[in-house]
Amino acid sequence: MIEARGLTKDFVSRKETVHAVRGVDLDVGRGETVAVLGPNGAGKTTTMRMLTTLIAPTAGTARVAGYDVVADPAQVRRRLGYVGQGNGAGHGQRALDELYVQGVTFGLERRAARSRAQELMAGLDLAGKERTKVSELSGGQRRRLDVAMGLMHAPDLLVLDEPSTGLDPHNRANLWEHISALRTEHDITLLLTTHYLDEADTMAARVVIVDDGRIIADDTPEVLKTRHAGDRLIVTTATAEQTARLAARLEARLEAWEGTSGVELTGTTLRAGIVAGSTRVTELVRTADADGIQVTDVQVRRPTLDDVFLALTGRSLREADTATTGEGAAA
Amino acid sequence: MSTTTLTPTGTATQGPPRRSLVRDTTIVLARELRPTLHDPFSVVFSLVQPIFFLALFGPLLAGNLGGGLPGGDVWQWFVPAILVMISLFGSSTVGANLLYEMQTGAHERMLVTPLARSSLLVGRALKEIVTLVAQAAVIVLVMLPFGFRLHPLGALTGLVLLAVLGVGISSFSYALALAVRKQDWMFWVVQQTVLFPVMILSGMLLPLEGGPGWMRALARLNPLTYVVDAERALFAGDLLAAPVLWGFGAAGVTAALGLALGIRSMRRSD
Incomplete structure (x- = not known):
């Protein structure tokens, strides 16, 4: 569905070149759900904008749905559903009207467009809002309408750029419930960007981690966590002396046990990173x-994708996010 | 939770074998018109400024210049100019709607549809025809009880001329919006900076005949001057006067340049 090779984008502003995307290779097969995860300014949106024909790459090539994004943008647009970061539905329009126009735009017959628009509104919990102005919908409703817009022409590939940013946890969960349902019922390929770790973890079968314009990891969340972070083993014993003895024993076995970090001691508790803990x-x-040695408590904490990001870049995704806020241009 | 069956109800992915620019433009035009059709009074609300000029400036004109005006009748002289003012005040602001859609994301979404880039501009610009004709009709109807005399054929031709001008001015407004999209405040700075000199130097409010030579020279470079003169001739029922031809020429050039510039900007927009 997507084949990108060496995709690169430089932006020039005030004689300064920003390397937003530096040689991205990405393959997405039919029916896959791929989440692109990374801090703000990592180049996620720029990559999406190149794949959706909104901006031309500085270098590299990309084929989407079988067509080259530079040579054949019209063919790509016809086969693609796109839900951008903003609101795709115009605020001055009525909800159903926007869906209808979107359908007609993609060549649906009037009657077909109208019935599909109504069907999608019902399916995305928007029944009764047909004649409501988009500006009067709640944030969650508007976002679901955007997803409906992207699905109007039943595309094979749906690209979602930060679909749940700005939604409260309840609305995020609701949106994802709908997207999952759509995915299981229809053999749709999903490519989405997010900076919510849990979202990438639970929603996507495959996670692509990007940082500073490059892909630094690309695999299933499980493999990423096992390979790059491992489990966190947290053991408490009766006394500090016993814990120290246990730590020494563990230290000796770290290599055999595929330890990912040394053993840390704090009082009666020790922590160690171990694969398949x-x-x-x-x-x-x-x-x-x-x-x-009297063990009083053992915990195995599964790693998060943030642990993976930390292991790969030496900084946490949240820190990376706050550090680069304000570099919106490269986002 | 209810779910949606994603069975395509049409052959969307294949699409029609060929797309036409006319069809794309019609889709964009219909989308632009829909909010107005749902709320027709919005057309009248945007007439506030011109109506103030009519109600508060018109009587001053009558009192101060009165019979000194060409033709001798203040409304015959002032109302056609007010119609041009509607286009200048209204059509020049439409770029702000596009700016808003660029900020919210609707424009970006439309850029990822099969719609031709040029139709996104032309469809929007053509909407001005409907808006302007409706607004002009309201103004003329309001003025009839005040003694404004209507020459139907001339008035109809006057509306056509106004429509051509509106397409041109709105295209320039959209081109401006596309040019300043990264600093949206610039839109209003430029719009306001251009608006007033163009208005005063068109002889819309006061005759320029009494003005200094440099002003008259500048007015001759202002396409709106010719359109205002033409509208005055047309609403006097004088269809064959030379100013009518000049007016259509000026409006036509404005529309052609505006569309060319607007389409070019839209094609480059991302």
């Missing part, structure tokens, strides 16, 4: 028992 718990407790 839950499979080591039994052995750990048994060793402790044999040594007369």
Whole structure:
């Protein structure tokens, strides 16, 4: 569905060149759900805008739905549903009218456009809002309408740029429920950007992590977490002395256990990063028992994608986000 | 939770075999007109400024110049000019609607549809015809009880001329919006800076015959001067007067340049 090779975009502002996207290779197959995750200014939106024919790449090529984005933009646009960061539906228009126009724009017959618009509004919990002005809809309703706009012509590929940004947790969950339902019922390919870690984790079968205009990781959330972050093993014993002894034992086994970090000691608690940590718990407790160490608590914390980002870049995604706010131009 | 069946109800992905510019333009035009059709009174609300000029400036003209005006009748002289003023005040602001749609994201969404870029400009510009004709009709009807004499054929031709001018001015307004989209406040700075000199130097409010030579020279460079003269001739029922031809020429050139510039800006917009 998407084949991008060496996709690059430089912006020049005040004689200064900003390398927004630096050589992105991306393949998305039919039916996949891929989340592009990264801090603000990482080049997510710029990449989406190149793939959706909104801006021309400085270098590199991309084929979307079988057509080159530079040579054949009209063919790409016809096959693509796009939900941008803003509101696709015009604020001065009525909700149903905008959906209808979108359908007619893509070549639907009037009657077909009208019935599909009504069907989508019902499906996205917008029934009864047909004649409401877009500006009078709530934020969540407006966003669902945007998704409906992107689906009007039943595209094979739907690109969503930050679909849930600005929504409260309830509306975010609601929107994602709808998107998941649409995905299971229709063999649609989804490419979305987000900076919500949990969203990428739960919604996407595949996560592409971008930082500073480059793809730094691309895999399923599980593999990414296992490979780059590992589990966090948190063990508490009866006394600090026992914990120190256990730490020494653990230290000796770190390599065999695919430890991802050293052992940290704080009082009676120790922490260590270990791949597939839950499979080591039994052995750990048994060793402790044999040594007369009384384990009072064992926790295995699954890593988050933020741990992955931290492992890959040395900084947390949240820090990266606050550090680059204000560089909106490169976003 | 209810869900949606995503069975395509049309052959959308294949699309019609060929698209026509006329069809695209009609879609854009119909979309622009829809809010007005839902709320026809919005057309009248935007007449506030011209109506103030009519109600408050008109009587002053009558008192001060009265019979000194060419033709001798203040309304015959002033109303056709007010129609041109509607176009100048109204059509020159339409770019702000596009700016708003660029900010909210609707414009971007439309750029990722199969609509031809040029239709996004032309469809919008053509909407001015409907707005202007409706507004002009309201003004003329309001003025009839005050002794404004109507020459139907001349008035109709006058509306056509006004429509051509409106397409031109609105195209320039959209081109301006596209040019300043990254600093939207610039839109109003430029619009206001151009608006008043063009208005005064068209002889719309006061005859320029009594003005200094440099003003008359500048007025001759102002396309609106010719349109105002033509509207005055047309609403006097004088269809074959030379100023009518000049007026259509000036409005035609304005429309052609505006459309060319607007389409060019729209094609480059992202």
